[in-house]
């Protein structure tokens with residue numbers, strides 16, 4: 001939606017002078033063993049404004065907001081709500097005072113319906129209400145706040161965007177006046193993100209306040225009124241968004257200028273692009289439990305020394321494609337070839353043969369959140385020396401491995417026995433990426449690799465991909481961000497409804513053409529590329 | 539004002555401290571209640587101490603109680619490490635006892651041959667008993683808690699039937715019991731048989747396997763997050779099957795030790811809740827195979843003290859209530875171990891932008 005579509009009433013309302021800020025933080029500090037998560041942070045958010053909170057991975061954004069919502073208690077400093085000092089010892093107290101938060105990792109009960117999740121642990125839930133009553137109430141709430149949800153659907157069957165709407169609705173139903181969103185758009189499609197922003201503007205127009213954490217600077221520029229930046233747990237400053245530019249924000253966040261490199265440029269001694277496919281799919285189809293073809297007749301070659309981008313709106317077969325490419329799912333029909341011969345089945349066999357995998361949902365599929373960092377870093381190499389071998393698991397070697405990965409990933413870790421869920425979202429992602437790059441001798445399959453990463457970390461990760469490519473590894477990058485794909489890829493495949501619409505050479509690709517293919521439009525009839533043939537241009 | 543906050547993890551040190559406090563609190567409460575009902579608490583306490591840890595006979599009894607508890611506790615603990623619950627240790631215990639008794643009663647030969655045969659057959663019987671719940675879990679995702687639990691009743695009845703029917707004691711005509719088995723696990727210290735050190739070794743061995751082998755690592759990952767195990771291509775189904783069968787074998791071995799070490803016959807009701815108490819031991823051990831040993835010791839102490847109290851004309855229900863109280867307080871202690879003090883909010887001296895505070899909520 002373009003700016004001029006916004007109705008007049010949706011601009012920030014004017015607030016009478018002298019009104020205290022909705023929330024003011026004064027000198028907040030929060031320490032974890034060996035880590036300064038926040039130190040002396042002061043900020044305020046006023047009614048009728050959207051404040052963006054920016055910072056690198058591990059800068060302390062989530063922690064600060066967890067302090068505000070009573071999940072953590074500050075070690076120093078105070079919180080002033082509407083001019084009155086407050087202390088919350090639980091999220092329930094915070095929401096009673098009108099502060100609601102939607103977390104980086106959702107906290108819904110997957111087996112419950114939307115209506116049940118909305119009413120869970122809420123004082124206004126009618127006693128002994130039937131599911132029909134709960135669903136009717138949910139429907140009414142959903143209409144009132146403008147977040148469409150299906151009350152009777154089970155949360156586990158919902159897309160990320162739908163789950164997020166449930167989370168937000170849950171908070172708004174409890175009469176939140178300050179809504180805190182931790183990286184809300186990381187898992188949304190561009191359309192879902194636009195819908196979210198429209199709803200946030202409407203929320204702001206009623207004199208409410210929003211704090212939004214995001215790594216996507218374009219979005220920050222679009223949605224926020226002011227920006228506060230944290231670095232290393234400390235506040236760097238607060239600016240009016242109109243006085244900022246993405247470039248200035250990035251430089252302030254990281255503390256240095258981020259130079260954009262031309263990643264398509266290969267280094268001098270780069271390995272040449274392979275002529276035999278390292279990994280290929282031949283007429284591969286995947287059928288799900290309900291008998292729907294989630295991947296239909298896909299033929300695709302991944303060559304060494306190239307980056308193959310996969311574009312498409314989320315939910316069009318990306319998950320299945322990455323699972324087939326990494327051996328997690330066996331195709332219902334068709335064949336997977338690894339290094340020219342039929343691949344041994346199973347994710348472990350693929351990993352042993354040099355296929356790395358950065359999956360879509362790291363915390364829940366690539367990590368065991370409750371186990372220590374050491375155990376998590378050994379996940380790919382526990383079977384071979386030095387960690388494994390002879391059926392043993394050598395904890396000291398695993399620790400050395402974890403240290404090595406953390407070093408190259410540039411994540412400082414105070415205690416390797418600490419559960420990996422204590423790390424910041426971006427740091428978890430960095431560790432997974434490095435762990436997978438280590439084993440990817442042949443192919444690396446990366447699904448939405450930059451989700452949750454700060455700008456600097458994205459640049460670093462892209463550099464890794466380019467280096468890996470120059471070493472002769474084939475890289476598949478699944479992303480919704482077409483700009484990211486165009487900056488990186490040698491070729492770009494487009495998925496729509498489980499079909500590979502086309503594979504374009506990056507030089508011939510532009511955003512418009514890819515956009516049409518993503519929408520299911522086939523190439524012009526004369527081009528000879530019928531939909532689903534998976535024509536391979538190389 | 540000092541504030542306490544609940545943390546998702548509880549450090550072992552705090553758990554230990556709170557449990558010690560729970561035990562002290564339990565002793566105090568029980569003491570006061572007994573005193574109120576007109577008993578001489580100090581005499582009773584002295585008696586309990588003397589007949590548990592204060593005398594040779596007490597210690598022997600403790601070791602005898604601990605042996606099956608370590609094994610059934612380990613049986614439940616190994617499944618809990620992969621995120622499952624074997625509630626059927628009681629039934630597998632019976633099957634182990636049946637297998638051991640069958641061999642012991644009818645296989646002639648020297649103890650050197652018969653005893654190992656008893657152990658092997660017992661474990662095979664336990665494995666067979668848990669096989670159906672295992673396969674149902676591994677292939678059909680059927681909840682193992684219910685299937686293993688239901689089989690306990692079948693196993694209990696089967697034991698009664700054998701002991702009073704086909705295998706009944708035709709010599710002395712004892713009720714609900716087979717004849718005496720001609721071989722026995724040799725005794726090492728008073729009535730304590732060699733099953734006790736073997737059980738200790740097994741617990742240590744399991745701990746080593748879980749910590750130091752790649753198999754144990756896979757079990758750990760599968761238990762912590764099945765999604766990650768799938769992602770890494772771990773053979774989850776094979777691990778579930780192996781762990782559950784191992785669990786059945788461990789509980790069955792407890793049954794074999796009882797038959798060949800202390801009871802010397804198959805008897806209806808001989809499992810004496812050791813299988814269910816194994817669940818309590820596992821909960822106390824908090825998924826650690828090594829911690830099963832002290833947990834079993836605590837459980838044995840409680841059982842032993844209960845028996846002493848019963849000899850002092852305390853009703854069995856009172857003893858049961860005392861056991862419940864101890865376990866309840868320990869559970870509360872475990873929960874409290876999640877709470878740690880957090881520093882009160884201190885106003886920083888440096889801040890100058892702070893507005894006037896009107897009211898403190």
Ligand SMILES: Nc1ncnc2c1ncn2[C@@H]1O[C@H](COP(=O)(O)OP(=O)(O)OP(=O)(O)O)[C@@H](O)[C@H]1O
Nearest residue numbers: 032037057058059060061062063422423424425426
């Ligand atoms: N419960 C905890 N125990 C120990 N350390 C923690 C805990 N929670 C957070 N930390 C540490 O505090 C620091 C700040 O983490 P936080 O999650 O606030 O970062 P963030 O700014 O949200 O980063 P990201 O953009 O990656 O999500 C990190 O170094 C993290 O490892």
Ligand SMILES: [Mg+2]
Nearest residue numbers: 062104424425
């Ligand atoms: Mg965060």
